[in-house]
Amino acid sequence: MKDFVDPVEALRQNTAVPFERAKAMPPEVYTTDAFMQEELRHIFAQDWYCVGRASALAKPGDYTTAKLAGQPILVIRAEDGLRAMSNVCLHRMSTLLHGRGNTKTIVCPYHAWTYATDGRLRGAPAMGLNEDFDRGDYCLPAVRCEEWLGWVFVTLNPEARPVAEELSGVAKLVSGYDMTNYTETFYEEHVWDTNWKVLAENFMESYHLPVCHAATVGGLSRLEDMICPPGLPAFNYHTILKDDTLRIALAHPSNDRLQGEERRTTFLLAIYPSLLITLTPGYFWYLSLHPVAPGQVHIRYGGGMSDDYAQDPDAQQNFVDLKDLLDRVNIEDRGCTEKVYAGLCSDAATPGHLSHLERPNYDFAQYLMRRIEAGCA
Known part of the structure; x- marks a missing residue:
């Protein structure tokens, strides 16, 4: 049995290390009710x-x-x-x-x-x-x-900054996608047996794609094409280039807002605390997460297509086929993230060093620490 560790102090020590020497967050940040209560009080009760x-x-x-x-x-x-x-x-x-x-x-x-x-x-x-x-x-x-x-x-916070101010950097980053004009065509709710941060971090890095998703999208995911820049205070992101095997992942011919490689760039946006968006020029899907317990997360799962494709006769069937693929990817993610949580609960759980492809995870940990420290000040 492990000795008691203050999860907030453990995270403080973890986030004090620069990215070049960073490790994954300590297990207590995921597995203790004490840390979840800090998150509910200082993050979910305060942020959008x-x-x-x-x-x-x-x-x-x-x-x-x-x-x-x-x-x-x-x-x-x-x-x-x-x-x-x-x-x-x-x-x-x-x-x-x-x-x-x-x-x-x-x-x-x-x-x-x-x-x-x-x-x-x-x-x-x-x-x-x-x-x-x-x-x-x-x-x-x-x-x-x-x-x-x-x-x-x-x-719930009457003093929270307006969303448009908080996320102005996101709006500039994806302005050519015209995200307002994406229509949701499916929506589901699920509860998985993992910590909400495990699932959030799983979305934030594509390092796991070739292995966790070997039966679905892993073969299309080249680690050398993944770009993971430093995050910003309200969000982080990374990008992946898509080829033409899935037409609705590319910019529609009528889209003159995106140029060059932008027309096949997918953004994976992690908007703090828990909105996770895969945004392609043609379609999107998202997860919105909320903790239920240290080992359970409630998931709002939805997606749809850019209105650029609304009149294309084959686009809807293409999206139906894509939804089937996304569901299979989700099954794979559930298996991976529930295994991670099971491992985190082990007395032998010890965080390892982060890859350069896990830069968003480092920035996420920094965000969590900032919010909890601000709430405790």
């Missing part, structure tokens, strides 16, 4: 969290729900635009909506208290005999919600 694409919330009444740092929230398309609010009834405190869907009103499943899509209470059965009850006193508490390049973000 992505609930998906605006294209999936396009019609009045479209909604999605989430649990953010322990707080049930809902995001709904009201008459005046997207709104986020508490997903807890103001009567006996049942949660209200669940999953995704469309509704004209928000009806509590316990006593049928009914709220408008702007959060105001519209109806409350059998309340006429309570002399103090006034329907006008009730409105679901608002939660900050912003759209950015077609993504929908929420935060």
Whole structure:
């Protein structure tokens, strides 16, 4: 049995080393409830969290729900635009909506208290005999919600910088992709038995592709083509060049925004804390992660195509075929990341040195340390 190690102090020592001598994060950062509570308090309760694409919330009444740092929230398309609010009834405190869907009103499943899509209470059965009850006193508490390049973000922090300011560097980096005009065509939710950071780091590096994905995309992934520049405060990224074996991974002929090798460049964007986007000139897919327990992660998984391809008769079938490939890749990633978490729980777990292809993982560790230190200051 290992002696107790303070996970925050272990991470502090780990991140004090320059990248040229860096090691993977210590096991306690992944396996202890104490560190997860620090993350929930100082990261997920403070930073922006992505609930998906605006294209999936396009019609009045479209909604999605989430649990953010322990707080049930809902995001709904009201008459005046997207709104986020508490997903807890103001009567006996049942949660209200669940999953995704469309509704004209928000009806509590316990006593049928009914709220408008702007959060105001519209109806409350059998309340006429309570002399103090006034329907006008009730409105679901608002939660900050912003759209950015077609993504929908929420935060519990009233002082968080606007998303557009926080992610201005991302917008400049991928401006030629016109990310607003990518339409989500599939969405799923999963829970895997691994730590959320293990899955995030797995996305951030393509070093594992030739091995973990040998049966799918590994043969198309050349380590020498992977570029992993230093990250920025709010995100990191790396790029891969795609060949013409998958046409919808390349810029559409009508796209005059991308030039030269840009037309076949895939960006793998890790937007802190937990939005992971594979962005090609023709299609995208994403994961949005939230910890459930040290050894469990909730995953919002979606994707779709650039609207540049909307009128191409074969593009939709190409994307159906691609989705089948992505699902097989996900199965491989699940196996790899759950094995990593099992290893992290071993008394023999000892972090090794990072490859130059794992630069994003180093930057991610630096981000985690900055946020936790700022929260504790």
